[in-house]
Amino acid sequence: MYGTLQFDAVLKALLGRIPEQSQVSAPGYRAAALEGRVYPGLVLRAFGGSAPGLVLLDLSKEEWRILDAFEDERYDLHEVTLSNGRLGLAYVWPGGDVRDDDWDAAEFEERHLAEYAARCARLAPRLVAGEPKGE
Template sequence: MKPISARLLHANSTNSGQLGQSSEGTSKLFVYGTLLLDDVISTLIDRIPHREDATLPGWWVARLPHKVYPGLVPGQGETRGKVFTDLTGAEWAILDAFEDPAYALTAVRVMLPVETEAFAYRWDGKYVNQGWSITDFSRDELADYLDRCRRWRRLYEQRSQ
């Protein structure tokens, strides 16, 4: 996986999900799955970033085979989520390192309520044709997932020294 700075140069500015030219000028990140949860994001970057409610048309949040976290895939309808508006370069690097290699950072157009550009981690792997539920995840998987996030963050810090 390329580091965030290199990957940003290849993200486009449409909902097409295709890689293209740079989308300079935006540092917003649209989140739709586990990163919506304060416990998860604060475990990873040591704070809860400023965020705004957002809607992403033309995408949906799918269950992934053998994974507890979801993937964002093109499709009918819209996805509700949040946009982080104040991530630092170091925080982008942490999130980029954390995300599964099957995600591709993609520029998308979100409604905040006005349309604006943000990046999102799009899933490029196989998925189940069924929606993912943050309620079910929080009830059934969150405690174990937070333990995994804590272990991952410790390893990340050790490797970064």
């Protein structure tokens, strides 16, 4: 997870707990800022670099279902090679609306995290029940 799902407050709001985590990065990708969105999109990087993030190690099938239902439907779930040499699943942005600058996690945390986590907490009961998020 390289975007908003790397914040404990978001995971706690959506899943009711903070899963076990390991810091990694995704070489050849970047967490790009997206037009009109506070969350990023993982996209291929033109040259060098790596997108920092984490792997959630102990997700249940139900928790994966909740995260899939939560994510923007434009994301595609892909296997990506991580900095530790292992494969991991990541939500990859298919293109469009991608800005030239990288997403700033610190800025998100300072300016948007509290409101975003509160929104996640409001959505969580619908996601758990298998209902559409209906934003």
